[in-house]
Amino acid sequence: MNKIILLDKRPVGKVSLNDFKFLQSEIPQPKEGEILLKTLYVSVDPYLRGRMNDSKSYVPPFQLNEPIQSGIVAKVVKTNNAAFKEGDIVSGSLKWQEYQVSAGTGLNKIESDGNSLTAYLGILGMTGLTAYCGLLEIGKPKAGETLVISGAAGAVGSVVGQIGKLLGCRVVGIAGTDEKVEMLKSEFHFDAAINYKTTPDLKKAIQDACPDGVDIYFDNVGAEISDAVLVNINKFARIPVCGAISLYNGDTSSNGLRISSVLVTKSALMQGFIVSNYADKFPAAIKQLTAWVKEGKLISSETIEEGFDHIPQAFIDLFDGKNKGKMIVDCTN
Known part of the structure; x- marks a missing residue:
């Protein structure tokens, strides 16, 4: 049957x-x-x-x-x-x-x-494509910049961080358990990672982990975590918005940060996307992702x-x- x-x-x-x-x-x-x-x-x-x-x-x-x-x-x-x-x-x-x-x-x-x-x-399917296209097409990372990722231990976030490291960024991940924080640092070689559930002042923790500010924020989560990151962004920061898992179940209890003034004063770009927007980039993306996997640079x-x-x-x-x-x-x- x-x-x-x-x-x-x-x-x-x-x-x-x-x-x-x-x-x-x-x-x-x-x-x-x-x-x-x-x-x-x-x-x-x-x-x-x-x-x-x-x-x-x-x-x-x-x-x-x-x-x-x-x-x-x-x-x-x-x-x-x-x-x-x-x-x-x-x-x-x-x-x-x-x-x-x-x-x-x-x-x-x-x-x-x-x-x-x-x-x-x-990593060789929609997850990898979402990470690659969102980071490169919107985030436009440059060596030496600081990349922060929420939901960093998830499917997309863990790939975004690895690609960021390959491209020379300082990478900071935000996750929800000490075990995931350790995984981000030991397995994926993030420069720093933060457990948002046990950190009393997330804005300060992000500031400490990003002494030169945040140039790219890859947002998988939304809500209070994103508020804490956005107050630390640099001028001309780029913010690919991949998802908002914290809000998917209808939790709208917090009004959150009024982001308009932040985006204006920082001349920042915040863009939501779905991976199919970049379908024309898929062949090149798959080729690069496959090469990195074969070389052991992407796990x-x-x-x-x-x-x-x-x-x-x-x-x-x-x-x-x-x-x-x-x-x-x-x-x-």
Whole structure:
């Protein structure tokens, strides 16, 4: 039988397991021009929370009683499409189903070339592209500048920091546990890292960690953390806004910093983005990311949970900070 995970209810505040529904059906069979895919690895990402709301955004919301979709690595187990053969490994935006049929549109064949298949959901997939394009196209880093990253131990943040180091920046990460702070310094070689949950004066801690001020702030979090960084930015600072995970569950309890005067007085650029804005940059970005991975200059951090049934819980765990790097669910067994 085929397991399927649907969005059962639109979450109010924090997502719960009750917002999902499991169904079983017969395994579908591919028609002419289609392929049958077996899910191997599933990416769970914070942005999926926004698609659970019935509101207009850059992508349509998930529909109730329909399968949720995210980045997936899958194996072709049956084919009626000449472009694919049995055993091919592909990645793409696919449904949370153990088995599904596809016409092949939007799928990318993976030639692993020694890389872990999970890398194509992370450092060699949308995660790496988001980090690379956001930092280079908006952040425009220069050697000797100071780069601060919120959500620095997450999937995107950990890659941004590594790229910043490769380009000669002083890199400061903000994370939520002492263990993550130590990981940022020891594994990813950040110059400094701050535990925002145990730091009584975050503005002062950022000032101390950034004696020359902040030139680039890669914002994954928003809210009070971003307020504390923004008061430390330099003139002509650049602020790529990748996400606001602190606000995804509807927490609007704090009005926060009035940023207009900060941006004006510092002549700063603050720009939100989605990775598809830079689709024309993807080939060059993938080439560079792959080279850095092969050379051992860029490493991937992953938290891998086991079992298709665990996908919803793994997604919920993102908002409790239980992941280090990319959160992936292994559905191979």
